[in-house]
Amino acid sequence: MYQNFIKVTLDTITAFIVLILLSPIFIIISLVQALSNKGNVFFTQIRPGKHEKPFKLIKFKTMTDKTNHDGELLPDQKRLTKLGMFLRKTSLDELPQLVNVFKGDMSFVGPRPLLVEYLPLYSKEQRVRHSIKPGITGWAQVNGRNAISWEEKFKLDSWYVKHKSFLLDLKILVLTFLKIIQSKDVNKKNTATTTKFKGNNL
Numbered sequence: 001m002y003q004n005f006i007k008v009t010l011d012t013i014t015a016f017i018v019l020i021l022l023s024p025i026f027i028i029i030s031l032v033q034a035l036s037n038k039g040n041v042f043f044t045q046i047r048p049g050k051h052e053k054p055f056k057l058i059k060f061k062t063m064t065d066k067t068n069h070d071g072e073l074l075p076d077q078k079r080l081t082k083l084g085m086f087l088r089k090t091s092l093d094e095l096p097q098l099v100n101v102f103k104g105d106m107s108f109v110g111p112r113p114l115l116v117e118y119l120p121l122y123s124k125e126q127r128v129r130h131s132i133k134p135g136i137t138g139w140a141q142v143n144g145r146n147a148i149s150w151e152e153k154f155k156l157d158s159w160y161v162k163h164k165s166f167l168l169d170l171k172i173l174v175l176t177f178l179k180i181i182q183s184k185d186v187n188k189k190n191t192a193t194t195t196k197f198k199g200n201n202l
Helices: 001-022 021-035 082-090 097-103 115-120 124-129 150-163 166-182
Strands: 040-048 054-060 107-109 135-137
Touching: 001 021, 001 150, 001 166, 021 054, 021 082, 040 115, 054 097, 082 097, 082 166, 107 166, 115 135, 124 166
Parallel strands: 107 135
Antiparallel strands: 040 054
């Protein structure tokens, strides 16, 4: 009842209200992004959602598209902009995902939507994370975020799927707010992005 109706309704209504309330911030960031990134405001990428159904994830762009002499993208750390660093530190880069929540692609709370290329690499237990909608934040994010291993993240995701409830979601949202204020566990030391998942045997 909660997962299939109450949570969906709360997500849609809350996303609509928050989008309206935060629209000034949304507009300001978009304008600054357009000026500093030559018009490139958003980062979009196809991610697997509930039952592995693909959807287009939306975030504010935090890295440039600078390449080397061979036309290959420079390392993430060299492409991460100062504004992008601020957006990540404050989690404001995730703000456009409110649109994903309103559309029904995502929920406020759930396992984070990862790359499509990871799908063949999951174990049966890890694949459970796709039995529900992905979230802007989740149990793994408030228990280490990018500072813990992939195996730990997936265990936390599986635990959430099995124990999901309104009170747990409320707890995760409160802890997420505290994490944002403290700017904790954004990325591992000396990295601009988290390392890629390469499978359970690597």
